[in-house]
Amino acid sequence: MTDVADAKKAARAAALALRETLHRHRSGAGRQAAAHALRVIGALRDVRMVAAYLPFRSEIDPRPAMLALSGLGFDVCVPVIDGRGLPLRFRVWTPGALVTRGAFGVAVPAEGVWASPDALLLPMLAFDAEGWRLGYGGGFYDRTLSQLRAERPIAALGFAYAGQEVAAVPHDATDARLDALVTETGSRWVAPARSLGVGAASVPSRA
Numbered sequence: 001m002t003d004v005a006d007a008k009k010a011a012r013a014a015a016l017a018l019r020e021t022l023h024r025h026r027s028g029a030g031r032q033a034a035a036h037a038l039r040v041i042g043a044l045r046d047v048r049m050v051a052a053y054l055p056f057r058s059e060i061d062p063r064p065a066m067l068a069l070s071g072l073g074f075d076v077c078v079p080v081i082d083g084r085g086l087p088l089r090f091r092v093w094t095p096g097a098l099v100t101r102g103a104f105g106v107a108v109p110a111e112g113v114w115a116s117p118d119a120l121l122l123p124m125l126a127f128d129a130e131g132w133r134l135g136y137g138g139g140f141y142d143r144t145l146s147q148l149r150a151e152r153p154i155a156a157l158g159f160a161y162a163g164q165e166v167a168a169v170p171h172d173a174t175d176a177r178l179d180a181l182v183t184e185t186g187s188r189w190v191a192p193a194r195s196l197g198v199g200a201a202s203v204p205s206r207a
Contacts, residue, residue, distance in 0.1 A: 007170035008134065015125035015134055015164065016058075022161040023058035029161055030061030032184035037065040037159065040180050040187050041074075041119055044155055049075045051090050051117035052159075054099060054107035059123040060161050060184070070095055077115040079140070080108045087144040090115045116148070119155040122178070127158050131178040131190035132169035145176035155179050162186075 022029075041047060050069055052062040066076050077090040081103035092112045102108035122141055126134040135141060141156075148154040156176065162183035171177075180189045 002172070004170045004172045008137065011134055011166075011170060012125055012137065015166070019125060019161065019164055020058045022163045023060075026060075026161055026163075026184065029184035030055075031064045033060060033159060033182055034062070034065035034068055036184075036187040037062075037121060037157065037182045038068055038072075040157055040182055040189075041069070041155075044119055047074070047118040047155070049077060049115050049117045049119075051077050051079065051115075051120040052093075053078050053121070053123055054093075056104075056106050056123070060159060062121050062123075062159055065121065065159075066093065067095055075115065077117055078108060079144075081106065081140060084138070085143075086140075087147045088140050090117055117154070119157060120145075121157050121159040121182070124158055124160050124164065126164050126166045126169055127160055127178065127181060128166055128169045129190070130168075131158070131181065132171045132175060133158055133178055134166075134169045139174065142174055142176045149176075157182050159183075 041050060052066045053059070055061045055063070070076050076093050078093045079088040080091050082089055091109045092115050093109050097112065098110040099107045100110040122133065124133045124135055145154065145156055156178045158178040158181045160181070160183055162185040178190060180187060
């Protein structure tokens with residue numbers, strides 16, 4: 001293993017334990033973070049399809065944000081793992097959609113059309129102020145963002161508990177940097193210079 005890979009492996013255990021503690025004591029954090037997510041997404045131009053995720057284990061719950069986005073007329077999708085070493089695919093999600101267990105036991109829609117998102121809310125184990133994200137180690141989001149960003153501007157929004165922020169996340173050339181960070185305490189851009197079409201910070205209806 002490389003030095004970065006070793007550092008990531010060491011960081012994951014501590015980050016997971018911390019997130020589980022935050023999850024137990026931060027009830028309602030998903031609803032609070034949803035308001036901040038709506039403001040960030042509302043500041044992006046030409047966003048119709050937003051990818052989120054169905055929460056797994058101690059991940060902060062994005063479903064309040066997903067429900068609000070759907071109510072505003074945005075389309076929402078969630079990731080589906082096709083296999084190890086492959087980018088994620090995204091299936092449209094709607095409130096009340098039937099779900100099943102996919103790869104690694106992660107909940108996914110049982111049926112629905114495939115979609116390509118314009119912005120993503122990403123779960124994580126930890127993040128830092130520079131927008132680097134510590135994931136589970138499969139590289140799924142890194143491969144996916146690399147593929148999507150090669151096609152067009154895509155906003156990657158880290159969605160987490162505020163307490164998951166660390167001084168520095170180990171990273172290398174294969175890691176995809178986030179554009180913004182969204183937590184229950186607020187949001188901030190970390191890479192606003194990229195061509196994301198950021199406009200006024202409002203939440204317009206897409207209906």
